Amino acid sequence: MSEFVSIAKVGDIPEGEGRTYPVNGRLVGLFFVDGEYFAINDLCPHMGASLSAGHVEDGAVTCPWHAWRFCVKDGLWLDNPKSNVKTDSYEVRIEGEDIQVNVPNAPE
Ligand code: FES
Secondary structure, eight states: OOOEEEEEETTSSOTTEEEEEEETTEEEEEEEETTEEEEEESBOTTTOOBGGGSEEETTEEEOTTTOOEEETTTOBBTTSGGGOOBOOEEEEEEETTEEEEEOOOOOO
16 A cells, blocks of 8 residues: 655755655655656666656656656656656655655565
8 A cells, every 4th residue: 555655845856856765665756847746766767777866858857877868757768658668657746845755665
């Protein structure tokens, strides 16, 4: 089962950047883009780099290791969208000053 948990405060992430947060045994990359927050699995599906350390532009984050690009909204690999390669994306909501994400527990 999963539920929303608070991981950061509104204002913690500058516009156009991401940060990594551990949630339910996973690493979540939280991005603030065009005034909205988006959460994806922070581990690049290629070789596991931290996506939140990547450059963000036009709603896409570029992996800092080999420059694969992912949509911050749905985690889709934008360099080859037909491949269906993606990193997971998670629901985000704002409760007062808290940014909350809904992340399933990592498998045992
Ligand atoms: S680890 Fe992300 S592109 Fe290689």
